[in-house]
Amino acid sequence: MSLLFIACKSKTGSVTDASTTTNTYEDAIIRNYGDRSLDGCGWVVDVSSTIYMPTNLSADFYEDGLPVRIKFEELARVNCGLVKDAHLSMRIEDIQKK
Numbered sequence: 001m002s003l004l005f006i007a008c009k010s011k012t013g014s015v016t017d018a019s020t021t022t023n024t025y026e027d028a029i030i031r032n033y034g035d036r037s038l039d040g041c042g043w044v045v046d047v048s049s050t051i052y053m054p055t056n057l058s059a060d061f062y063e064d065g066l067p068v069r070i071k072f073e074e075l076a077r078v079n080c081g082l083v084k085d086a087h088l089s090m091r092i093e094d095i096q097k098k
Contacts, residue, residue, distance in 0.1 A: 039081030
């Protein structure tokens with residue numbers, strides 16, 4: 001019976017439970033992961049080797065390899081092409097070209 005309760009223990013702090021907001025700016029690189037209509041991921045943000053799919057990246061930042069400083073809110077995992085839950089998504093709070 002005790003195994004049943006352990007198996008049902010909640011996972012607090014998981015990505016799906018709550019979003020995370022960065023309080024400071026982080027260095028990042030804008031990358032083009034291919035045309036979404038051809039199963040690519042489109043424009044993504046690489047923050048410390050973690051790939052995020054932004055929900056509100058301005059076209060002013062559509063430059064592959066562009067270094068930026070970014071403040072963002074981490075959101076749930078999203079699909080990329082045919083891959084389910086491929087990357088985390090993000091809502092950009094502020095972004096600046098370096």
